[in-house]
Amino acid sequence: ACSSKYVLSQMHPMWQGPLVVPGGDRQSPIDIVVRKSVFDSELKPLLTNYDPRTCQQIWNNGYSFLVEYDDTADKSTLEGGPLQDKFRLCQFHFHWGESNAWGSEHTLDRRLFPAELHLVHWNSNKYSLFEEAVMEENGLAVIGVFLKVGKRHEGLQKLVDALPAIRHKGSVVEFTKFDPACLLPTNTDDYWTYHGSLTTPPLTESVTWIVMKQHIEVSHDQLAVFRSLLFTSAEEEIQRSMVNNFRVQQPLCGRTVRSSFS
Numbered sequence: 256a257c258s259s260k261y262v263l264s265q266m267h268p269m270w271q272g273p274l275v276v277p278g279g280d281r282q283s284p285i286d287i288v289v290r291k292s293v294f295d296s297e298l299k300p301l302l303t304n305y306d307p308r309t310c311q312q313i314w315n316n317g318y319s320f321l322v323e324y325d326d327t328a329d330k331s332t333l334e335g336g337p338l339q340d341k342f343r344l345c346q347f348h349f350h351w352g353e354s355n356a357w358g359s360e361h362t363l364d365r366r367l368f369p370a371e372l373h374l375v376h377w378n379s380n381k382y383s384l385f386e387e388a389v390m391e392e393n394g395l396a397v398i399g400v401f402l403k404v405g406k407r408h409e410g411l412q413k414l415v416d417a418l419p420a421i422r423h424k425g426s427v428v429e430f431t432k433f434d435p436a437c438l439l440p441t442n443t444d445d446y447w448t449y450h451g452s453l454t455t456p457p458l459t460e461s462v463t464w465i466v467m468k469q470h471i472e473v474s475h476d477q478l479a480v481f482r483s484l485l486f487t488s489a490e491e492e493i494q495r496s497m498v499n500n501f502r503v504q505q506p507l508c509g510r511t512v513r514s515s516f517s
């Protein structure tokens with residue numbers, strides 16, 4: 256699957272038929288084999304500087320729900336870690352399952368988590384628009400955080416309360432003053448990093464992935480509200496629950512996964 260130009264079409268409604276992927280040898284997500292990751296002492300701590308005033312809206316794009324940030328200036332940024340440049344936050348979203356048994360995109364030694372958060376940033380030192388950066392080798396940086404079911408996440412509740420207003424594909428509501436830093440684990444120094452791709456079409460291989468070692472906890476009820484969202488728009492007669500919106504793990508194709516901790 257590393258050299259083939261096609262990846263297997265997936266069961267997901269959005270994945271009709273084989274997808275042509277350019278090259279296809281650095282696709283995401285992957286299974287992170289912890290004991291095969293290589294400690295790199297040059298990896299720095301992550302430096303996030305998010306401004307809640309840049310939070311603009313929350314919407315249902317028919318695959319997940321996105322919280323979008325004003326990325327017309329370097330106001331909410333990510334630097335450090337494996338990155339050489341400054342990256343601007345443009346949005347965050349989640350992937351989850353129909354049950355708590357699965358839902359994450361990355362796995363740790365094949366272990367599945369009920370959900371995964373992605374904070375999406377683009378390289379504002381080198382590019383002037385997300386759409387430009389998404390086509391370039393070092394254009395994007397995405398932070399992945401695993402979710403586990405446990406105690407209620409107070410910071411997440413404001414977002415959960417907004418979801419009923421965007422049940423259908425295409426709906427958008429104003430959403431302001433949300434600090435995405437509240438969704439990061441307490442320890443952001445320990446992570447794995449590797450070069451991969453977007454996990455949804457166009458699957459472009461422009462992402463430096465930064466997957467946090469420490470997960471965050473959300474309650475069963477909070478996750479149940481994610482599952483109350485719909486893939487379908489209000490006009491469609493068949494409503495389909497927005498669940499299992501994850502891509503299956505892709506071949507590593509000889510890539511090295513580095514760790515910031517030994």
Ligand SMILES: NS(=O)(=O)c1ccc(C(=O)NCc2ccc(F)cc2)cc1
Pocket residue numbers: 373375385386389397452453454455456457
């Ligand atoms: N799950 S993930 O974090 O890997 C991911 C992040 C962002 C996007 C995205 O922006 N798609 C729309 C898009 C893609 C390319 C464009 F040029 C414009 C919009 C897709 C997947």
Ligand SMILES: [Zn+2]
Pocket residue numbers: 348349350373454
């Ligand atoms: Zn994602």
